[in-house]
Amino acid sequence: MLADNAGTFRLFRVFGVTVYLHWSWLAVAYIQYLFLRDAHLLEHFALYGSLFGIVLLHEFGHALACRSVGGRAEKIILWPLGGIAFVQPPRRPGAVLWSIAAGPLVNLVLVPVTVGLVVGAAVMLGDALPALQDYLYWLTAINAILLAFNMLPIYPLDGGQIVQALLWFFVGYTRSLLWSAWFGLICAVLLGVSMLWIAVSQASEQAAWLVVMALFVGWQSWRGIVIARTLAQYEQQWGQSV
Ligand SMILES: [Zn+2]
Incomplete structure:
Protein backbone atom coordinates (compact mmCIF):
# COMPACT_ATOMS: atom_id res chain seq x y z
CA MET A 1 0.00 0.00 0.00
CA LEU A 2 1.15 3.55 -0.74
CA ALA A 3 4.13 2.16 -2.62
CA ASP A 4 3.08 4.14 -5.67
CA ASN A 5 1.14 7.37 -5.98
CA ALA A 6 -2.27 5.70 -6.28
CA GLY A 7 -5.00 7.61 -4.44
CA THR A 8 -2.80 10.62 -3.79
CA PHE A 9 -2.57 14.10 -5.19
CA ARG A 10 0.49 16.28 -5.46
CA LEU A 11 0.69 19.23 -3.06
CA PHE A 12 4.05 20.87 -3.72
CA ARG A 13 7.74 20.26 -4.31
CA VAL A 14 10.55 21.72 -2.19
CA PHE A 15 14.28 20.78 -1.85
CA GLY A 16 13.69 18.26 -4.64
CA VAL A 17 11.12 16.39 -2.53
CA THR A 18 7.51 16.16 -3.78
CA VAL A 19 4.81 16.06 -1.12
CA TYR A 20 1.62 14.08 -1.83
CA LEU A 21 -1.59 13.87 0.18
CA HIS A 22 -3.51 10.59 0.29
CA TRP A 23 -7.29 10.91 -0.14
CA SER A 24 -7.89 9.09 3.18
CA TRP A 25 -6.32 12.06 4.99
CA LEU A 26 -9.18 14.27 3.76
CA ALA A 27 -11.74 11.58 4.64
CA VAL A 28 -10.44 11.41 8.22
CA ALA A 29 -10.36 15.23 8.44
CA TYR A 30 -14.03 15.25 7.40
CA ILE A 31 -14.97 12.56 9.95
CA GLN A 32 -13.16 14.57 12.65
CA TYR A 33 -15.11 17.63 11.52
CA LEU A 34 -18.41 15.76 11.95
CA PHE A 35 -17.40 14.71 15.47
CA LEU A 36 -16.03 18.11 16.50
CA ARG A 37 -18.67 20.49 15.15
CA ASP A 38 -18.68 22.77 18.16
CA ALA A 39 -17.73 26.32 19.17
CA HIS A 40 -14.02 25.53 18.93
CA LEU A 41 -14.06 24.50 15.28
CA LEU A 42 -11.43 27.09 14.30
CA GLU A 43 -9.04 25.88 17.04
CA HIS A 44 -9.55 22.25 15.94
CA PHE A 45 -8.74 23.16 12.35
CA ALA A 46 -5.67 25.17 13.38
CA LEU A 47 -4.42 22.22 15.42
CA TYR A 48 -5.14 19.68 12.68
CA GLY A 49 -3.24 21.87 10.21
CA SER A 50 -0.36 22.26 12.69
CA LEU A 51 -0.23 18.50 13.22
CA PHE A 52 0.11 18.23 9.45
CA GLY A 53 2.97 20.79 9.54
CA ILE A 54 4.86 19.04 12.37
CA VAL A 55 4.56 15.65 10.62
CA LEU A 56 5.83 17.24 7.41
CA LEU A 57 8.89 18.76 9.15
CA HIS A 58 9.58 15.33 10.70
CA GLU A 59 9.44 13.65 7.27
CA PHE A 60 11.70 16.30 5.74
CA GLY A 61 14.16 15.47 8.54
CA HIS A 62 14.26 11.86 7.24
CA ALA A 63 14.48 12.91 3.59
CA LEU A 64 17.22 15.53 3.95
CA ALA A 65 19.30 13.34 6.29
CA CYS A 66 19.06 10.51 3.75
CA ARG A 67 20.31 12.87 1.01
CA SER A 68 23.18 14.06 3.23
CA VAL A 69 24.66 10.53 3.31
CA GLY A 70 24.29 10.04 -0.45
CA GLY A 71 20.88 8.31 -0.47
CA ARG A 72 17.76 9.00 -2.51
CA ALA A 73 14.67 10.75 -1.16
CA GLU A 74 12.21 12.28 -3.57
CA LYS A 75 8.75 11.67 -2.16
CA ILE A 76 6.71 12.19 1.00
CA ILE A 77 3.13 10.94 1.32
CA LEU A 78 0.87 12.20 4.10
CA TRP A 79 -1.91 9.90 5.25
CA PRO A 80 -4.02 9.61 8.44
CA LEU A 81 -1.42 7.66 10.44
CA GLY A 82 1.19 10.35 9.76
CA GLY A 83 3.67 10.65 6.93
CA ILE A 84 5.88 8.34 4.98
CA ALA A 85 9.19 9.60 3.59
CA PHE A 86 10.32 7.30 0.81
CA VAL A 87 14.01 7.18 1.62
CA GLN A 88 16.68 4.92 0.16
CA PRO A 89 19.83 5.50 2.19
CA PRO A 90 23.00 3.64 1.21
CA ARG A 91 23.06 0.08 2.61
CA ARG A 92 25.22 0.88 5.61
CA PRO A 93 23.95 0.76 9.22
CA GLY A 94 25.36 4.23 10.00
CA ALA A 95 23.67 5.85 6.98
CA VAL A 96 20.35 4.15 7.77
CA LEU A 97 20.62 5.09 11.47
CA TRP A 98 21.10 8.78 10.61
CA SER A 99 18.24 8.78 8.06
CA ILE A 100 15.84 7.31 10.64
CA ALA A 101 17.03 9.28 13.69
CA ALA A 102 16.80 12.65 11.92
CA GLY A 103 12.95 12.51 11.92
CA PRO A 104 12.50 12.36 15.73
CA LEU A 105 15.46 14.74 16.04
CA VAL A 106 13.31 17.44 14.35
CA ASN A 107 10.63 16.94 17.03
CA LEU A 108 13.31 17.05 19.72
CA VAL A 109 14.53 20.44 18.40
CA LEU A 110 10.89 21.63 18.35
CA VAL A 111 10.45 20.85 22.08
CA PRO A 112 12.36 23.92 23.39
CA VAL A 113 10.95 26.03 20.51
CA THR A 114 7.31 25.24 21.36
CA VAL A 115 7.88 25.42 25.13
CA GLY A 116 9.54 28.82 24.55
CA LEU A 117 6.46 30.01 22.64
CA VAL A 118 4.13 28.90 25.46
CA VAL A 119 6.23 30.60 28.15
CA GLY A 120 6.81 33.70 26.00
CA ALA A 121 3.09 34.08 25.26
CA ALA A 122 2.17 33.64 28.95
CA VAL A 123 4.71 36.29 30.02
CA MET A 124 3.84 38.82 27.31
CA LEU A 125 0.08 38.33 27.03
CA GLY A 126 -0.92 37.59 30.62
CA ASP A 127 -4.63 36.73 30.51
CA ALA A 128 -5.15 38.12 26.98
CA LEU A 129 -5.82 35.94 23.93
CA PRO A 130 -6.56 32.69 25.82
CA ALA A 131 -7.42 30.90 22.53
CA LEU A 132 -3.90 31.58 21.19
CA GLN A 133 -2.32 30.43 24.45
CA ASP A 134 -4.43 27.24 24.39
CA TYR A 135 -3.37 26.64 20.81
CA LEU A 136 0.35 27.00 21.66
CA TYR A 137 -0.08 24.67 24.63
CA TRP A 138 -1.68 22.00 22.45
CA LEU A 139 0.95 22.50 19.74
CA THR A 140 3.63 21.76 22.35
CA ALA A 141 1.72 18.69 23.55
CA ILE A 142 1.19 17.33 20.02
CA ASN A 143 4.89 17.64 19.21
CA ALA A 144 5.89 15.94 22.49
CA ILE A 145 3.35 13.12 21.96
CA LEU A 146 4.58 12.56 18.37
CA LEU A 147 8.16 12.41 19.63
CA ALA A 148 7.34 9.92 22.40
CA PHE A 149 5.20 7.78 20.08
CA ASN A 150 7.78 7.69 17.28
CA MET A 151 10.53 6.71 19.71
CA LEU A 152 8.69 3.60 20.96
CA PRO A 153 11.20 0.82 20.18
CA ILE A 154 8.63 -1.07 18.09
CA TYR A 155 9.33 -1.87 14.42
CA PRO A 156 8.42 -0.18 12.02
CA LEU A 157 8.13 2.97 14.16
CA ASP A 158 11.26 5.15 14.07
CA GLY A 159 12.36 3.91 17.52
CA GLY A 160 12.10 0.30 16.30
CA GLN A 161 14.05 1.09 13.14
CA ILE A 162 16.73 2.83 15.23
CA VAL A 163 17.04 -0.35 17.34
CA GLN A 164 17.24 -2.40 14.12
CA ALA A 165 20.03 -0.18 12.69
CA LEU A 166 21.95 -0.47 15.98
CA LEU A 167 21.55 -4.29 15.96
CA TRP A 168 22.74 -4.29 12.33
CA PHE A 169 26.22 -3.19 13.51
CA PHE A 170 26.52 -6.36 15.61
CA VAL A 171 24.46 -9.17 14.03
CA GLY A 172 24.16 -8.15 10.35
CA TYR A 173 21.18 -6.81 8.43
CA GLN A 202 -16.37 0.78 25.87
CA ALA A 203 -17.18 2.05 22.34
CA SER A 204 -13.94 4.06 22.45
CA GLU A 205 -12.96 5.92 19.28
CA GLN A 206 -9.33 6.30 20.47
CA ALA A 207 -9.07 2.54 21.04
CA ALA A 208 -10.45 1.94 17.54
CA TRP A 209 -7.68 4.16 16.14
CA LEU A 210 -5.07 2.17 18.07
CA VAL A 211 -6.51 -1.03 16.52
CA VAL A 212 -5.89 0.49 13.08
CA MET A 213 -2.37 1.44 14.19
CA ALA A 214 -1.76 -2.11 15.49
CA LEU A 215 -2.92 -3.55 12.15
CA PHE A 216 -0.46 -1.28 10.34
CA VAL A 217 2.43 -2.21 12.68
CA GLY A 218 1.56 -5.91 12.42
CA TRP A 219 1.31 -5.85 8.64
CA GLN A 220 4.62 -3.99 8.21
CA SER A 221 6.31 -6.32 10.72
CA TRP A 222 5.01 -9.36 8.87
CA ARG A 223 6.45 -7.96 5.63
CA GLY A 224 9.77 -7.43 7.46
CA ILE A 225 9.77 -11.07 8.64
CA VAL A 226 9.07 -12.34 5.10
CA ILE A 227 11.91 -10.22 3.66
CA ALA A 228 14.34 -11.32 6.41
CA ARG A 229 13.47 -15.01 5.84
CA THR A 230 14.00 -14.66 2.09
CA LEU A 231 17.37 -13.01 2.71
CA ALA A 232 18.33 -15.76 5.18
CA GLN A 233 17.50 -18.46 2.59
CA TYR A 234 19.56 -16.63 0.01
CA GLU A 235 22.50 -16.39 2.43
CA GLN A 236 22.26 -20.13 3.22
CA GLN A 237 22.11 -21.03 -0.44
CA TRP A 238 24.94 -18.79 -1.59
CA GLY A 239 26.93 -18.77 1.65
CA GLN A 240 27.29 -15.04 1.85
CA SER A 241 25.92 -12.22 3.88
CA VAL A 242 23.56 -9.92 2.03
ZN1 LIG B 1 9.70 9.12 11.19
Missing part, protein backbone atom coordinates in the same frame (compact mmCIF):
# COMPACT_ATOMS: atom_id res chain seq x y z
CA THR A 174 19.12 -10.00 8.07
CA ARG A 175 19.05 -10.94 11.75
CA SER A 176 18.53 -7.32 12.85
CA LEU A 177 15.44 -7.14 10.62
CA LEU A 178 14.14 -10.58 11.67
CA TRP A 179 14.42 -9.86 15.40
CA SER A 180 12.99 -6.32 15.16
CA ALA A 181 10.10 -7.41 12.95
CA TRP A 182 9.20 -10.33 15.25
CA PHE A 183 9.18 -7.96 18.24
CA GLY A 184 6.99 -5.56 16.23
CA LEU A 185 4.55 -8.34 15.33
CA ILE A 186 4.24 -9.53 18.95
CA CYS A 187 3.63 -5.95 20.16
CA ALA A 188 1.07 -5.41 17.37
CA VAL A 189 -0.89 -8.55 18.33
CA LEU A 190 -0.89 -7.64 22.04
CA LEU A 191 -1.88 -4.02 21.36
CA GLY A 192 -4.43 -4.96 18.68
CA VAL A 193 -6.25 -7.57 20.80
CA SER A 194 -6.36 -5.41 23.96
CA MET A 195 -7.46 -2.26 22.08
CA LEU A 196 -10.10 -4.20 20.13
CA TRP A 197 -11.51 -5.40 23.43
CA ILE A 198 -11.58 -1.84 24.82
CA ALA A 199 -12.99 -0.42 21.55
CA VAL A 200 -15.87 -2.91 21.56
CA SER A 201 -16.61 -2.99 25.31
